[in-house]
Amino acid sequence: MNPALLNLKEYPMDFLIKTKERLKKEGKKIYDFGVGDPREPIEEFLVDNLRKYITCEAKYPTLKGLPELKEAISEFIKKRFKVDIESENIIPTYGSKEAIFHFPLVFINSFEEKRGVVFFSPAYPIYERGSLFANAKVFKIVLKEKNNFLPSFDSDIFFVDALKEKEYKKINLSKEEILKQTKIMFINYPHNPTGAGIDRKTLENLYELALKYNFILASDECYSEIYLGKEKPISLLEIAKDNNFKNIVVFNSLSKRSGFTGIRSGFVAGDKEVIRNYLKWRSSFGVAPQDFVQKVSILAWKDENHVEKRRKIFKEKYKLFKDFFERYNIKYFKSEFTFYIWIKMNKDYLNTLIENGIILQPGDFMGEGGEGYARLALVPSIEECKEAISLWKSLIEKGVLK
Ligand SMILES: Cc1ncc(COP(=O)(O)O)c(C=O)c1O
Numbered sequence: 452m453n454p455a456l457l458n459l460k461e462y463p464m465d466f467l468i469k470t471k472e473r474l475k476k477e478g479k480k481i482y483d484f485g486v487g488d489p490r491e492p493i494e495e496f497l498v499d500n501l502r503k504y505i506t507c508e509a510k511y512p513t514l515k516g517l518p519e520l521k522e523a524i525s526e527f528i529k530k531r532f533k534v535d536i537e538s539e540n541i542i543p544t545y546g547s548k549e550a551i552f553h554f555p556l557v558f559i560n561s562f563e564e565k566r567g568v569v570f571f572s573p574a575y576p577i578y579e580r581g582s583l584f585a586n587a588k589v590f591k592i593v594l595k596e597k598n599n600f601l602p603s604f605d606s607d608i609f610f611v612d613a614l615k616e617k618e619y620k621k622i623n624l625s626k627e628e629i630l631k632q633t634k635i636m637f638i639n640y641p642h643n644p645t646g647a648g649i650d651r652k653t654l655e656n657l658y659e660l661a662l663k664y665n666f667i668l669a670s671d672e673c674y675s676e677i678y679l680g681k682e683k684p685i686s687l688l689e690i691a692k693d694n695n696f697k698n699i700v701v702f703n704s705l706s707k708r709s710g711f712t713g714i715r716s717g718f719v720a721g722d723k724e725v726i727r728n729y730l731k732w733r734s735s736f737g738v739a740p741q742d743f744v745q746k747v748s749i750l751a752w753k754d755e756n757h758v759e760k761r762r763k764i765f766k767e768k769y770k771l772f773k774d775f776f777e778r779y780n781i782k783y784f785k786s787e788f789t790f791y792i793w794i795k796m797n798k799d800y801l802n803t804l805i806e807n808g809i810i811l812q813p814g815d816f817m818g819e820g821g822e823g824y825a826r827l828a829l830v831p832s833i834e835e836c837k838e839a840i841s842l843w844k845s846l847i848e849k850g851v852l853k
């Protein structure tokens with residue numbers, strides 16, 4: 452068996468699943484803020500068109516992507532980020548998860564010294580998992596609140612060479628030594644789990660490093676359309692546009708924008724050479740979205756109204772919690788991106804909430820740097836958010852939560 456599989460830790464969500472089952476058996480009402488899968492239904496017109504496009508004559512899907520879909524994605528990028536990008540720079544994907552997971556498998560060469568993958572923790576676990584399967588040297592760098600959870604090499608760095616070892620060790624290498632070995636750097640802004648955003652200057656600095664040390668800067672932007680304030684998240688495409696997107700790719704998805712988590716539709720876009728090689732590899736795997744999904748995705752990328760409606764709902768939920776946290780002096784990371792709130796919380800407090808049916812995800816589930824926090828995903832309905840807040844308040848007022 453592939454040792455990467457043997458060495459993977461148990462998926463931490465299993466703990467929450469078991470706890471929820473037990474609480475349900477005990478008759479507790481569950482408010483599940485633990486899983487990042489919003490329950491707002493998909494817009495009616497998208498579902499109607501999905502039905503329309505499913506035909507009996509279902510052929511193998513178009514691997515390169517339907518030209519009309521790539522045009523729609525390119526139009527979205529143009530409208531949203533003011534960036535011109537051609538269809539050859541884009542591949543539609545089966546959501547962004549598979550595209551991120553498979554990426555190191557294509558671009559890491561186990562026979563090279565330069566097979567490092569850098570990512571920043573706490574993080575979506577797939578950067579790490581894909582890198583381990585690809586026999587990369589994995590550099591996990593801890594994000595800190597004092598740096599607004601922005602990448603910095605002045606931090607704890609954990610390392611494993613997946614080709615040789617099982618366990619991570621803490622290392623003391625300079626930024627330069629790490630970057631010389633780096634083939635891919637994953638970044639993710641707006642950030643899961645902290646909700647942090649990234650500024651233009653930081654993104655420019657990272658891009659400079661990608662050019663200087665010749666690695667691929669891979670930006671996971673699947674939350675780019677979930678902003679709760681006025682400021683819209685920036686894309687790496689904006690930074691690299693005048694350089695033909697050299698050494699960059701971005702991943703995006705309809706999962707958060709349109710609630711397509713179960714339909715599976717996203718894209719990867721960027722450096723033409725990287726995209727061409729990625730497409731070559733993808734022809735061996737069954738990872739192209741079905742044509743009916745590609746067709747309905749065209750409509751979803753073109754329409755902004757349904758996205759604005761979804762944002763409004765997240766904004767309303769966010770405001771409820773923000774007001775509550777401010778009033779009760781609950782410390783959280785103030786940011787207006789994604790549908791996550793990153794709350795400072797000790798284990799006892801978190802366990803008490805969970806035992807009372809308010810399920811949050813322990814911060815350390817997302818890796819080093821998550822200790823002492825909990826992630827609240829704004830996924831239950833507005834009504835349920837109100838109920839959960841009033842339960843939370845009553846636990847504070849009764850002195851159960853301290
Ligand atoms: C940071 C991040 N990237 C990627 C994904 C994958 O999203 P999808 O495959 O649904 O596009 C998720 C899902 O929650 C995520 O949080």
